[in-house]
Amino acid sequence: MKGFHFLVAFALLALASILASASDPGPLQDFCVAINDTRTGVFVNGKFCKDPKLAKPEDFFISGLNVPGNTSNQLGSKVTLINVDKIPGLNTLGISLARVDYAPYGLNPPHTHPRATEILTVVEGILYVGFVTSNPDNRFITKVLYPGDVFVFPVGLIHFQFNIGNTNAVAFSGLSSQNPGIITIGKAVFGSEPAINPDVLVKTFRLDKNIVNQLQSRLWPLNN
Template sequence: MKAVQFLSGFALLALASLLASAYDPSPLQDICVAINDPKDGVFVNGKFCKDPKLAKAEDFFLSGLDKPGNTANRLGFSVTNANVEQIPGLNTLGISAVRIDYAPYGQNPPHTHPRATEILVVLEGTLYVGFVTSNQLNNTLIAKVLNKGDVFVFPIGMIHFQFNIGKTNAVAFASLGSQFPGVITIADTVFGADPPINPDFLGKAFQLDPNVVKDLQKKFINGN
């Protein structure tokens, strides 16, 4: 009897441990609406896998990150991606990379990666970088000036930025902890939403005159 009680207790303990360690997989797309019939499904959390026996070197290869991106835009920066869209072999591996080019005084504006922590290394130039903690930590700015060879980490989900404070071009490479980290640029998302978010609501949220909000929406929706 005692042996049965011991085994029952052990089984319950093992089950509890298993349930405690279980968790949902990290999402790899912005939305994934549930359906009742899988035959109507069009997305999976990641990509379908081909027969591994058919894998080839090109599945794990990408060239061109030595070439500067086009920074002739309103913000003066360019991102060249190396994620699962460009390198199919990254599927399920939980990592990707980017090259970021900055014109003099160019900036990668405040944004967040909903699915990845980022580690950035400066190859050329001088960058002012930082992130802002959540409300729980009083929205503290953690920032630093980086020079060639310096490394900085942006924790997952934190709003962060980079600004080229030098008079010459700057280049950085970053690795991100997701095969498809996603990016949400704060100003573009808030003021460039389509259809537009009610300007009276945004005016109150940002303590701005609604007419100022409308002007910003015109600029961001039109991509100026």
């Protein structure tokens, strides 16, 4: 039965991705520093293309997404992303896919995808999900999802998923970019290298400086 649910979820995400308009005409990286000597450059906005006559089935294929991710980390979740680095044939197509596994009460922490809208469907378990709209309203849009439910996280907005059940949970996400990117809020703010001046964070979050120093000294785990 789980195999059937997996196939249904995969088919729904694939169809949604195909029907959605791609969001990749813009940059596919955080920044692109201009150079005068192209011989020392790196092509990053997409990838170089092979001769189409040399394309083979393996360029459009990957297996193993039926294997659960390892959730034995501090967050209790694991994101397995299938992007252009995993399937070369995704280059220029503007889509990618992810499997997300959650241990009981596991969290995919607040984060953003700077280059992609995400559409998520739950296969197993119960997830509490939500996103926050942009300034000035900062509305919190939230929902509890059950198997078969689908939820959309608009491009660039902070969002999360939290397994509120005492059993494992599984979800699949379609993303409207071959390289969606991810910014995990806690790690980006308190775990940057080098560290942000604590005075900036004290004033931003209205925290005692000792608390900021403690947060900056912690190991901020990733789940991808």
